[in-house]
Ligand code: HEM
Ligand SMILES: *[C@@H]1O[C@H](CO)[C@@H](O)[C@H](O)[C@H]1NC(C)=O
């Protein structure tokens with residue numbers, strides 16, 4: 001009898017009974033309907049503000065997607081990346097992967113401001129970042145997914161976590177895979193999620209060694225197409241120009257498609273961490289081909 005009442009109540013709340021299993025509601029479960037009653041417009045608000053920001057600047061879709069990645073790899077998807085330094089907090093914004101690079105914070109602030117007017121103290125920033133990443137992907141032509149909700153926001157940041165957990169563009173294939181595995185992700189996740197580099201930009205400083213002196217012998221990377229390398233040298237000088245911007249996918253830089261994977265087959269991946277997915281591991285190479293051949 002008691003069980004029936006619980007199940008019926010949950011159904012009335014729009015929750016599937018399997019959400020219960022061993023934990024109680026509010027005991028840490030994420031589910032897509034989390035705000036259906038407390039803030040029914042939550043998802044619409046995120047979608048509208050993201051759409052406006054991306055219409056104004058297409059690259060913003062890429063920047064918002066990357067924020068979710070850089071948030072999740074440090075203490076989980078808890079919006080720790082948004083915290084500025086103060087008191088005991090040392091902001092993740094100044095880490096190597098984020099400094100002069102992570103962007104989109106004003107868009108998250110704007111979403112949060114609209115959200116607080118609509119339903120104060122209800123929707124977490126972590127959920128906003130997760131939704132904004134999904135909406136950015138959809139807006140640029142990519143796949144959609146349902147976002148489980150109910151994340152709680154961090155009260156602390158981890159600068160060292162940001163420096164150590166997020167892969168660097170010059171890490172080896174094995175180091176990158178290890179960093180993904182430490183997050184519970186596997187080689188399929190690594191290759192598929194790297195497909196996010198089908199949108200957005202990189203600075204010269206993130207790939208400079210490749211067109212000039214990849215392995216210390218004064219020669220360009222031999223897994224980099226030579227005509228593409230000479231194009232890169234034009235705007236990424238041997239020294240200076242660190243912040244000059246390049247498309248991660250020069251074929252369709254603001255469209256979320258599979259040309260990123262096609263580029264890898266042609267030795268036209270921009271970052272070393274992109275090209276190694278095709279050159280350094282058989283299983284990864286097969287995954288790249290699968291995605292290149294099939295949109
Ligand atoms: C596999 C290891 C990865 C490495 C080493 C890596 C590295 C980088 C680097 C170096 C940049 C350029 C940053 C700059 O120069 O300012 C970049 C940009 C970007 N990354 Fe990654 N990334 C990785 C995986 C991912 C994943 C998993 C996602 C999302 C799911 C992602 C999304 C993006 C996006 C969208 C941009 C463009 C951002 C913009 O234009 O503002 N990356 N990444
Ligand atoms: C990668 O680049 C960073 C920053 O430029 C540098 O400090 C580091 O030594 C490089 N690591 C490797 C493995 O080349």
Ligand SMILES: *[C@@H]1O[C@H](CO)[C@@H](O)[C@H](O)[C@H]1NC(C)=O
Nearest residue numbers: 212213214215216217218219
């Ligand atoms: C290439 O890099 C190595 C060290 O990484 C350095 O000793 C060498 O002088 C560089 N060569 C050129 C042509 O820049």
